[in-house]
Amino acid sequence: MKKMLFLWLLLQPCFLLAWQGDVACFQYNNATFTLNAPAVADTVYLSTSSRAAVNANWQATVQLQYVPSSSNLARVYVMADTTCLTAPLCGYFVQIGGANKTIALYRQDETKNQLLLAAPDAILSQAPIDVHIKVTRNQQFEWQLQYALDKGTWLSTTTILDDTYTQSKAWGFSCKFTKTRNTAFAFSKLSAVGDAYQAPVLPPIEHLYITEVLYDPFPDGVDFVELYNASDAIINLNRCVLSAGKKEVRLPAYSLHPEQYVAITSSDSILLEQYPDACYENFLQVPTLPNWVNDSGRVYLLSDAAVLDSMVYSDKMHHSQLYDAEGFSLERVPVDGVDWFSASSDVMATPGCRNSQSQILPDGSTESGTDKAFWLSDSWFAPQEQYLSIYHRVEEGTIANAWVYNLQGVPVYRLYNNILLAAVGSTYWDGRDDAGEPCSVGIYMVVIEYITLSGKVNGVKIPVALGT
DSSP: OOEEEEEOOTTSGGGGGGOEESGGGEEEETTEEEEOOOSSOEEEEEEEEOOOOEEEEEEEEEEESSOOOSSSEEEEEEEESSSOTTSSEEEEEEEEETTTTEEEEEEEEETEEEEEEEOOTTTTOSSSEEEEEEEEEOTTOEEEEEEEETTOOOEEEEEEEOOSOOOOSEEEEEEEEOGGGTTOEEEEEEEEEEEOOOOOOOOOOOSEEEEEEEOSOOTTOOOEEEEEEOSSSOEEGGGEEEESSSOEEEOOOOEEOTTOEEEEESOHHHHHHHOTTSOGGGEEEOSOOOOOOSSEEEEEEEETTEEEEEEEEEGGGSOTTOSOOTTOOEEEESTTSSEEEEOOTTTSOOTTSOOTTOSSOTTSOSOOSSSSSEEESOSEEOTTTOOEEEEEEOOTTOEEEEEEEETTSOEEEEEEEEEEOOSEEEEEEOSBOTTSOBOOSEEEEEEEEEEOTTOOEEEEEEEEEEOO
């Protein structure tokens, strides 16, 4: 990066030529700019070229002959994307004054200001004001504000990270004043040292997939799109865009680590309320999402105008046994595959988590230890000590019914009732009947009937002993 040094050598005749703006409103004597504007309420400025943006240090001394307020205040713009400091701009400035009578660093987003750092309130409550400010920003976009009052000890604020703007065209200062303060501002010891920011050349994003989509939420619910990083590198999502074909939404900065899921939604609280088993730590809330219509549409994942991934959805992609797909997501299996399935009935969606139709077991393995579709945790169990777990690993889209029968052939407990199963999952029996009463000690039969997506009907009977 080319070092940009702006030490304003105040004794040089060419110095004044570098500044532009409301030049006629300022006098320049003894290395100091003093406001000398007409006696009317106004906001005036001076600016000069500066590309300093990182590894940067900006300094200025500001003198005010009054206690500042929201009507009479000074600003030192350290970065601006335009030379006109009174126009809507993108950049950063230090404000001396305001309603809180303090010194504060702000980010300006066109016409809106965002407070970043501030000294304590009311430190500018006695006139005259003589404050020296220093603002620094390092290579990692960490900001710090330092200040010294009346040539006293340097004091510092905390630090904050902000990389919203990385380019600058100018820096300078402005005065907002009422008609009686038209000569009450002075600026001196102005310096700006720093590097122009050069964006690193980023490798193309690879192996980032759309893995789950909820396009038809509950009436009071929200859509979500889930992504999965199947690469070996951390991917910053601020390089990505979600689209429905027309409207595009750029994602905020978010580091998606290898083998991590993220569910992107417009309300993480509503999503968690409706899917309490979701992985909330993998939620990313954004102000808005593209408008995905309920019946059919397309989801695009873009980066640098290139399509990273896309999927076409429709209600016909859901399981035929689902009477109403409202609130059910579509899950991709495997994460880089071409097939999509309805999420299992017991969860309906798995935002931020391993998909319910995944063939990967909860412990991360792909082997169940058996070639059977259903198996039990034990052949004998005592409900006072442990429950009986009924595990399964089936084809995506499998519908199941299951009961526990006694030796007389009477069903005592219903395990599944026409449930769309997750590809891998489990349920349990606590040794009670459907009325909640403890079952007698003895031999019972777990009976399971299940139908695959292709229509094949299967049956399983597994005995188990209930003890004490």
